[in-house]
Amino acid sequence: MTPHPTKASRVRWLILAILFAVTTINYADRATIAIAGPELKKLLGLSPVQMGFVFSAFAWSYVLAQLPGGWLLDRFGSKRTYFLSIFLWSSFTMLMGTVGFLTGAAAVTTLFCLRLLIGAAEAPSFPGNSRLASAWFPTAERGTAAAIFNSAQYFATVLFAPLMGWLVHSFGWESVFYVMGGLGIVMAFIWRKTVYGPKDHPGINAAELAYIEAGGALVDLESKDKAVATTELDTWSCIRQLLGNRMLLGVYIGQYCINTLTYFFLTWFPVYLVTERHMTILKAGFVAALPAVAGFLGGVLGGVISDRMIKSGTSLSMARKTPIVGGMLLAMAMIVCNYVDADWLVVLVM
Template sequence: MTFESTAENTTANGAAERSAFSAAAATAKRTNVRYLILAMLFLVTVVNYADRATLSITGPVISKELGISAAEMGFIFSAFGWAYVLGQLPGGWLLDRFGSKIVYGLSIFTWSVFTLMQGTIGFLAGGAAVMMLFALRFAVGFAEAPSFPGNSRVVAAWFPGNERATASAVFNSAQYFATVIFAPLMGWLTHSFGWHWVFGVMGGLGIVMAGVWMKTVYAPKDHPRINQAELDYIAAGGGLVNMDDGKKTAVAESGAKWDYIRQLFASRMMVGIFLGQFCINAITYFFITWFPVYLVQARGMSILNAGFIASIPAICGFAGGILGGVMSDAMLRRGYSLTAARKTPIVLGMLMSMAMIACNYTDLQWIIVSLMALAFFGKGIGALGWAVMSDCAPKEITGLSGGVFNMCGNISSITTPIIIGYIIQTTGSFNGALVFVGANALIAAVSYLVIVGEIKRMELRT
């Protein structure tokens, strides 16, 4: 070998090493602002679900103090769902039209004000109390309508595909963390100071959170702390970094065109996803409305004990929620198809959720709590609907698609409290209610197995 060829090889090797070093340095310097955004989604969703659960914790005391029957309480519980469902399409359109930051921030502030106002109705009783509570819960539900479509939009914009299930699982698991943290707190406030304080504390906390949101959350291209390396990484992985760049889609400009909504319902994949979410949310709304009441009325626990014991299944749900997302993304990275990676945790989790039916066959409290913990753990694993929506929603109408998805899913927030209320009132027992909720878990599993088919990004026909 000549001296010249040796020198050329040395130079080439040095250039390759410098190139590799530069690439490594660029990778090492990549910011991780998306995790800050995810932390904000998590915290806001914790407050969101805690505000939804205020009435389930205070409900036994309010119903006794204000003379509200079980059936009336069921209708009050459902008020949130009526408004939440009605608000999904306008909420999704507003997100596509004005962006996630402003619409979501106003949503947080508004629902917190209405939560605060619920603590002022103690001077009413009977029918007047029922009407006022229904109206305020309705207002909270309408104000919260953009929240989960907003979460989905933010995740679709900020996260690449192979991190999206974990990100969605993190914000979705906030519903369980809310119970872990706030169920004991709200139980203690009710026991020590009265139920009015629960609404005051939670409403005030939400107002503060609205200010933090506005100071922290931006679109990817607008965030002052993100660098180009992270932006390129997100975009290369399929993140919709241009979602809120100021260029409005035709749908955003002209409103929620019914033809696009018709196309969503014409898709077998979407219909199966919508049905699955309806059934999964039935389990959710049992846990955040009637579950504490079940512990008090059917299992003889005190309000204070019920608040703390309700946190045990919630801890398991939180762990399951994180595990489901991590499992799904891990399967994706190991070469499994998107369909297999998303469906496997959902189906397994729903089958585990059916364990709650076994509570009808025991009176031992520790077994009941264990079975509910297993059911909640399974529900957490299977709650990947928002990750699926981030994967398959048409990119032109991510907010509107999320609104339709959430509307269909949250119809069960109307039906579940009412049906359970009537089951309890007509049978005098929670046994039928647990069978009803377990059956919803089975239907969700069947929907993903039989109806959904291949999971992929839906293309609109324009």
């Protein structure tokens, strides 16, 4: 009798689910300051410009820590580096709830410094996501995988903006930081128990490992047995090449534009709804989730369309560019909000 071939396990989708959950909490923690912002603004007497500095502090350290974060991922692997990242950013988020015990310049300075620390701690997150997706997913599935964990940034607002609005309304602004920071710490230990490289995961079978490796997955990338590279690289030469590549320059510009929109919805949109549209923080939490629903659905759909284009014979370049270009053209619709007054129209356009 001919033995039946072993059915491939599907552990890579469990890894993707963990990436999605971690990224959801990651973006929810970034958005805590926006939901608590109106109350903090009143408590500390912050001007819009000062609020802008507090909101921006995260991004400053996040950018500066990208290269060190990538080095840590390469040196120590995603499992350990990402665990420490989650634990630290969650702890700093919890500490933001203590700012109310301070007053004046001390409170503002502490708030600013904690946002800097959160940004630095979160720097390895998206490089870690991409690294694990490259290790676990064949090329033909990688667009869908990336779309799913990227869509978590919108799902975070869908799920947590109403919850955080309710927390501020019912228990005060401090509760947002304590609850979200606590969730992150729990997630850090779930990560530690469930995430491995393909060759080290106890749940993967040989059929799945062979399938993803044949499809282009970099299965040795996260292996414990992988020898530490000893080849010395000319770092500045590599950076010059990365900055001088025309295709990558297009990627950088596109990512800049996408992040501008994302951070508007994560930070200023809830504040805008409360201060300019005069909504309660509870209502603003629910309304802020509506554009994120569209972002979540559009993000997942973009990845699925991209992968289907590849399977139908479209070039890799065209398949990856089409959803991005289409999405950025649709984003131009935000300009319409300058010319309408009704709240429902503003929310519909957003």
